[in-house]
Amino acid sequence: MCNCIPTLTRCFIQLVARSQDATGSGCHIHLSLHALDNVKDNLFLGKETLGPVKNTSKNFAHFLAGWIKYCPDLMVFYAPTINSYKRYQSSSWAPTRLAWSYDNRTAGFRIVGSGKSLRIENRIAGADCNPYLVFAASLASGLRGIEEKLEPPAAFEGNIYEAGDLPTVPKTLKEATQLFTDSKFARSVFGDDVVDHYAHFYNSEVAAHEKAVTDWERQRYFERI
Amino acid sequence: MHRLSHHQVVSPLLTQSARPLLQARRCLQPATLRSSPRVSISHQSTCLTTQSHRVFATQSTPTPSSTRTTYLGQPPKGMLTVTQLEQAAATEEIDTVVVGFTNLYGQLLGKRFDTDFYLSSCHKDGTHACDYLLANDIEQNPTPGYKTINYENGYGDVHLVPDTDSLRLATWQDSTAMVVCDIYDNKTHQLHPMAPRSILRKQIDKASAMGFACMAASELEYYQYETDFRTAHKANWQQSLIQPVSTYMEDYHLQTTATEEKYTAVFRHHLKHSGIPVENSKGEAGLGQHELNISYSDILQMSDRHAVYKQALKEMAQQLGISLTFMAKPFTVSYWRNTH
Numbered sequence: 001m002c003n004c005i006p007t008l009t010r011c012f013i014q015l016v017a018r019s020q021d022a023t024g025s026g027c028h029i030h031l032s033l034h035a036l037d038n039v040k041d042n043l044f045l046g047k048e049t050l051g052p053v054k055n056t057s058k059n060f061a062h063f064l065a066g067w068i069k070y071c072p073d074l075m076v077f078y079a080p081t082i083n084s085y086k087r088y089q090s091s092s093w094a095p096t097r098l099a100w101s102y103d104n105r106t107a108g109f110r111i112v113g114s115g116k117s118l119r120i121e122n123r124i125a126g127a128d129c130n131p132y133l134v135f136a137a138s139l140a141s142g143l144r145g146i147e148e149k150l151e152p153p154a155a156f157e158g159n160i161y162e163a164g165d166l167p168t169v170p171k172t173l174k175e176a177t178q179l180f181t182d183s184k185f186a187r188s189v190f191g192d193d194v195v196d197h198y199a200h201f202y203n204s205e206v207a208a209h210e211k212a213v214t215d216w217e218r219q220r221y222f223e224r225i
Numbered sequence: 226m227h228r229l230s231h232h233q234v235v236s237p238l239l240t241q242s243a244r245p246l247l248q249a250r251r252c253l254q255p256a257t258l259r260s261s262p263r264v265s266i267s268h269q270s271t272c273l274t275t276q277s278h279r280v281f282a283t284q285s286t287p288t289p290s291s292t293r294t295t296y297l298g299q300p301p302k303g304m305l306t307v308t309q310l311e312q313a314a315a316t317e318e319i320d321t322v323v324v325g326f327t328n329l330y331g332q333l334l335g336k337r338f339d340t341d342f343y344l345s346s347c348h349k350d351g352t353h354a355c356d357y358l359l360a361n362d363i364e365q366n367p368t369p370g371y372k373t374i375n376y377e378n379g380y381g382d383v384h385l386v387p388d389t390d391s392l393r394l395a396t397w398q399d400s401t402a403m404v405v406c407d408i409y410d411n412k413t414h415q416l417h418p419m420a421p422r423s424i425l426r427k428q429i430d431k432a433s434a435m436g437f438a439c440m441a442a443s444e445l446e447y448y449q450y451e452t453d454f455r456t457a458h459k460a461n462w463q464q465s466l467i468q469p470v471s472t473y474m475e476d477y478h479l480q481t482t483a484t485e486e487k488y489t490a491v492f493r494h495h496l497k498h499s500g501i502p503v504e505n506s507k508g509e510a511g512l513g514q515h516e517l518n519i520s521y522s523d524i525l526q527m528s529d530r531h532a533v534y535k536q537a538l539k540e541m542a543q544q545l546g547i548s549l550t551f552m553a554k555p556f557t558v559s560y561w562r563n564t565h
Contacts, residue, residue, distance in 0.1 A: 021557065021558060021559070022511055022512075022554065022555070022556045022557060022558050022559040023509065023510040023511040023514060023559070024553050024554040025445075025446035025447055025448060025509075025511075025514065025550075025551060025552065025553055025554070025555075026444070026446055026553075027443050027444060027445050027446070028443070028444040029441065029442075029443055029444075030441060030442040030443075030444070030521060031439060031440070031441050031524075032439070032440050032441075033432070033437045033438070033439055034437065034438040034439070034440055035436065035437075035438065036433055036436050036437060036438045037436075039438050039440070039523075043437065079553070080330070080331075081552075081553065083552050083553050083554055084553040084554075085553075086553065086554040086557075087553040087554045119440075125443075126553030126554075127445050127446050127447060127551040127552070127553055128331075128551055128552055128553045129331065130327065130329065130330060130331030130421050131331060131443055131527070131528040131531035131532055132327060132331070132421035132422050132424060132425040132528045132532075133331070133421050133424060133425070134443070135425055135428075135441055135443075135524050135527065135528055136421075136424045136425040136427070136428045138441075139425075139428040139429070139431075139432060139439055139524065140428050140431075143428070143431055143432060143435065143437075146435070189428070190424060190427075191418065193372070193373065193418055193419075194418055194419065194424060196372060197360075197371060197372065197373070197374075197419050198329070198419075200368075200370050200371055200372075201329050201360075201368075204362060204368050204370070205362070208362065
């Protein structure tokens with residue numbers, strides 16, 4: 001029996017290990033708006049209170065609301081490859097739902113810092129993002145929020161992975177590219193020529209993937225089908 | 226470089242440890258640049274302006290309207306003025322200038338210039354590249370179906386114009402500097418609409434028009450492996466054949482990450498001395514997964530830092546005989562190796 005225990009334990013460990021999803025590599029984006037003529041002046045600061053965030057500004061709330069609202073439209077810039085979407089697994093540290101919170105890592109948008117360091121962190125982008133495009137998408141969305149004076153939803157508290165009623169990020173590059181192609185917002189901020197060009201780029205990536213035979217298929221079917 | 230299997234020390238540069246490499250490469254940094262007081266830098270600025278600092282010698286190339294580089298204090302160590310590059314060229318301390326731009330994937334592409342020719346030609350007139358680089362796939366096949374960049378339009382040139390605000394040392398390469406370009410349409414002499422840097426500039430211009438400057442940071446994570454890129458390629462990147470740098474999950478683990486300092490310390494050192502201030506590095510929640518954070522800055526410079534950081538780490542990994550990846554999810558499960 002004594003000899004069996006280590007063996008059983010090892011088997012158990014292996015079973016657990018086999019089902020352990022690997023953590024993905026993210027690229028969290030932090031932004032704050034400042035006065036053009038005095039960059040030390042953080043315009044996210046003010047006399048407003050937004051849920052758990054004290055001493056903040058209307059621009060902060062509008063920027064946050066726009067960044068959240070238009071995230072699905074521009075998801076191709078946050079998650080530009082076929083592989084990007086494998087990262088969005090529940091309880092994986094990667095955000096799967098569109099909500100915001102103060103210092104809650106299950107939310108797609110996390111408010112961090114206070115005083116001069118107050119800023120918004122978007123945890124959706126992956127390490128494979130193109131920085132110019134992910135920053136352009138973030139800025140365009142937040143600025144539109146300010147223009148439209150959008151109000152963010154209430155701050156989320158708890159485990160967002162279990163909040164079934166919250167909107168989710170698109171699940172595949174194909175789905176994200178369709179949202180991008182159909183987005184009036186994307187077309188108005190980037191122009192039809194840019195949206196068409198990039199939609200073709202991402203659709204070409206999807207097409208290349210769809211015709212590729214993968215390791216996963218051989219592992220699953222080679223011998224057993 | 227001679228390649229050995231991943232069971233052996235993989236790089237001749239690392240036969241003792243990375244520390245001699247670190248010391249050796251630190252010495253590669255030109256003495257004049259090491260000692261030059263940063264106050265002499267002419268473009269330092271403590272606040273954003275709506276005017277570009279960039280002056281283009283080529284009359285046909287318009288000055289970008291986007292707000293340019295902002296420093297809350299001194300420019301970071303390793304950023305160069307053109308005057309400093311000229312001095313370093315005269316003493317042959319810098320003999321190569323990497324002239325780079327990013328494609329749709331965010332990969333840094335470009336050319337390596339002799340420093341003298343860079344200063345006499347490229348700095349003033351820019352350089353050119355085929356426009357298909359903004360319309361191909363990662364295998365560099367021209368992709369049919371783009372409306373403006375295609376065989377019908379002849380795949381002509383785009384004009385690469387160095388943004389000298391991005392001029393920096395690239396200390397991880399010998400005697401090398403680096404500059405990031407804006408891409409201009411060769412016919413209209415306007416910023417090329419499909420270039421990622423142009424797309425960001427357009428949004429920065431919009432923010433400026435609304436009275437806003439934007440400060441930004443990106444926090445990159447990556448997985449690294451003891452196996453070098455060539456061996457990993459030969460192994461078809463099979464998880465069973467490539468070796469993570471760590472044995473254990475290493476989220477915030479100082480002990481495990483200490484064993485990887487032979488790599489990570491090199492990364493931090495060269496980023497810091499190449500105009501990319503480093504905040505910290507830490508282990509992440511995966512086997513061999515790291516996060517290395519660099520300081521925030523204005524959003525355009527932050528994008529350049531991000532692109533150069535990725536390029537620098539991959540080039541250093543090549544030199545060190547290891548590999549690393551910025552894939553969002555390189556493997557399905559973490560413990561696969563431990564079960565075999």
